[in-house]
Amino acid sequence: MRIVILGFGAVGQGVAHVISLKKDYLQRKYDLNPQIVAVTDSSGAAINPEGLDEELLLNTKTEKGKISSYPDYGVPGVDSLKVLDEVEYDCLVEVTPTDIDDGEPARSHIIKAMENGKDVVTSNKGPLALSFKDLDDCAKLNNVEFKFEASVGGAMPIINFAHETLAGCSIESIYGILNGTTNYILSRMANEGSSYEQTLKEAQEMGIAETNPYQDVEGIDAACKIVILANSVLNLPVTLKDVEVEGISRITSESIALAKKEGMLIKLIGEASPDALEVSPRLVRQGSPFAVEGTLNVATLKTDLADDVTVVGKGAGSVETASAILSDMVNIWKKRK
Amino acid sequence: MRFNLVLDLPDVPGQLLEVLEPMGRLGANIVAVIHQRDVKTERGTVPVQITIEGDKETLDKVMGALESKDIHIIEVDGVLRKEQITTVLIGDIVEEDLQDTVAQLNQLKGVRVADLDLKMSDKEGNSATKMVMEANSGLKKEVLKNVKELGAKKGFLVINEV
Numbered sequence: 001m002r003i004v005i006l007g008f009g010a011v012g013q014g015v016a017h018v019i020s021l022k023k024d025y026l027q028r029k030y031d032l033n034p035q036i037v038a039v040t041d042s043s044g045a046a047i048n049p050e051g052l053d054e055e056l057l058l059n060t061k062t063e064k065g066k067i068s069s070y071p072d073y074g075v076p077g078v079d080s081l082k083v084l085d086e087v088e089y090d091c092l093v094e095v096t097p098t099d100i101d102d103g104e105p106a107r108s109h110i111i112k113a114m115e116n117g118k119d120v121v122t123s124n125k126g127p128l129a130l131s132f133k134d135l136d137d138c139a140k141l142n143n144v145e146f147k148f149e150a151s152v153g154g155a156m157p158i159i160n161f162a163h164e165t166l167a168g169c170s171i172e173s174i175y176g177i178l179n180g181t182t183n184y185i186l187s188r189m190a191n192e193g194s195s196y197e198q199t200l201k202e203a204q205e206m207g208i209a210e211t212n213p214y215q216d217v218e219g220i221d222a223a224c225k226i227v228i229l230a231n232s233v234l235n236l237p238v239t240l241k242d243v244e245v246e247g248i249s250r251i252t253s254e255s256i257a258l259a260k261k262e263g264m265l266i267k268l269i270g271e272a273s274p275d276a277l278e279v280s281p282r283l284v285r286q287g288s289p290f291a292v293e294g295t296l297n298v299a300t301l302k303t304d305l306a307d308d309v310t311v312v313g314k315g316a317g318s319v320e321t322a323s324a325i326l327s328d329m330v331n332i333w334k335k336r337k
Numbered sequence: 338m339r340f341n342l343v344l345d346l347p348d349v350p351g352q353l354l355e356v357l358e359p360m361g362r363l364g365a366n367i368v369a370v371i372h373q374r375d376v377k378t379e380r381g382t383v384p385v386q387i388t389i390e391g392d393k394e395t396l397d398k399v400m401g402a403l404e405s406k407d408i409h410i411i412e413v414d415g416v417l418r419k420e421q422i423t424t425v426l427i428g429d430i431v432e433e434d435l436q437d438t439v440a441q442l443n444q445l446k447g448v449r450v451a452d453l454d455l456k457m458s459d460k461e462g463n464s465a466t467k468m469v470m471e472a473n474s475g476l477k478k479e480v481l482k483n484v485k486e487l488g489a490k491k492g493f494l495v496i497n498e499v
Contacts, residue, residue: 250494
C-alpha cells in the first residue's frame with residue numbers, strides 16, 4: 001500500500017512513527033506493507049516512489065525542521081496538489097493543520113485524491129465540519145474509501161465503532177466530552193477550587209492548552225466533532241453553523257462548588273440528538289461515566305437495542321491519534337485486498 | 338389492591354393527620370404507617386411511608402384527594418412520582434430579580450423550586466445559583482427548556498443536566 005502523507009506536524013509524524021513501529025506486525029497479521037512514497041509540509045516535500053524511510057523522515061523533521069531537507073529525495077517548495085498529481089499512490093493520509101473557516105487546503109487535497117480514485121484517511125476536522133456531505137458524496141461518486149476515525153476523540157473509537165460493532169443498532173443520540181483541554185481545565189477547577197483564568201494559565205504552561213485557546217475553550221473544537229458525529233453516525237446533514245455553542249470561559253469556581261454540593265460536576269458536553277445539536281457546559285453526576293478526569297474523552301451512544309454504550313479514550317496525542325489513522329488504513333487494506 | 342406511598346411532609350404538628358383523614362373518609366384501609374421524625378431530608382422535611390389497601394376506584398380517589406391538598410407524593414409503589422431537576426445559573430442573579438426567576442420557574446404546572454443556593458462572586462455579573470426543582474415525572478424536558486429560555490432572557494449562563 002503506497003501512502004502519501006500531507007502535513008507533517010504531530011499527527012503526521014505520529015503516522016510515520018507507528019508505521020515504522022508496527023511494520024512486522026502489519027506484515028504478519030494483515031500481509032500489509034505500507035510504503036510512504038511522499039510526505040509534504042510547509043517547506044515542500046520528500047518523494048521516493050520506492051518508499052521513504054520512516055526514521056529518516058522523523059529525524060530530518062526534528063533536526064532540520066523541514067521535510068524538504070530529506071537527503072537525496074527532498075523537493076523544496078513543491079505544492080501539495082502537484083505532489084498528488086505526480087506521485088503514484090493508493091491512499092492519502094491528510095493531516096495538514098485544521099482550518100475551520102474554509103477547510104482549506106485539506107478540502108482540496110481530499111477532493112483531488114478522491115477524483116483521482118484514491119482512498120483517503122484524515123484526522124482533519126475542518127473540511128468535515130464544513131462540508132461533510134460534499135466529501136461523502138465525492139467519495140461515493142468516485143467509489144473510494146473515506147475514513148476519519150481520528151477526527152473525533154483521537155484514539156477513542158467511536159465512528160467505526162458505531163458503524164461496525166453496533167451495526168445492528170439504530171443510534172438515536174450521542175452525548176460526549178469531546179475536548180481534552182476543557183475537560184482538563186474543568187477537572188482541575190473542581191479538584192483545586194481554582195479560578196478559570198488561573199487554571200487556563202496553568203494548562204497553557206503545561207502545553208495542554210494552546211497559546212490561543214479560543215477554539216478549545218469556546219467549544220468550537222467540540223462543535224466540529226459533534227457535527228462529524230451527527231453526519232456520519234446519525235445521518236443528519238448539518239454543518240458547523242447549525243451547532244448552538246457555549247464554551248467554558250464563563251464558568252466560575254463558585255458554580256462548580258454549588259454543583260459539587262449536589263453531587264455533580266460541570267463538564268463541556270456535546271450533544272447530537274433529534275432535539276438538539278449543541279455544545280454547552282452541563283451538569284453530570286459524580287461517579288457517572290461522564291465524570292472522567294484530565295484530558296480524557298468520553299462518549300455515550302444511545303441505541304435502540306443495546307441501550308446506552310459508552311466509550312472512553314485519549315482524545316489527543318501524536319501516537320494515539322495516529323493509531324486511529326493506522327486502523328483506518330488497515331480497514332481499507334482489508335477491503336481492497 | 339395495595340399502594341405503597343412515600344410522602345414528603347413538613348415537620349410541623351398535624352401533618353400526618355392531614356394525610357390520614359382522606360384515607361379514612363374515602364374508605365381505604367391503612368395497612369402500615371412508617372413515620373420516623375428523626376430521619377429528615379436535606380430540606381428538613383420528613384419522609385413518611387404509608388401502605389393503603391382498597392379497590393382501584395377508592396385508591397384513585399385517595400390519590401386525587403392527596404393531590405388536591407397539595408400533599409407531596411414522592412413515590413408510588415417504588416416509582417418516583419416527582420423528578421428532581423438540578424440547574425446552575427451564572428450571571429447577575431440578584432440584580433435580575435431572583436424572586437421573579439423562581440416565580441417564573443414555579444409557573445409551569447407541576448413544577449416547584451424546592452431548593453435554592455446562592456453564591457456571590459467578587460466579580461460583577463458572576464454570581465451563581467443552584468436550584469433543585471421538583472417536577473411531575475415526564476415534565477423534565479419542558480422544565481429544562483423553560484430554564485434555558487429564562488436564562489436567555491436574563492443573560493444567565495444556564496448549566497442544565499445532561
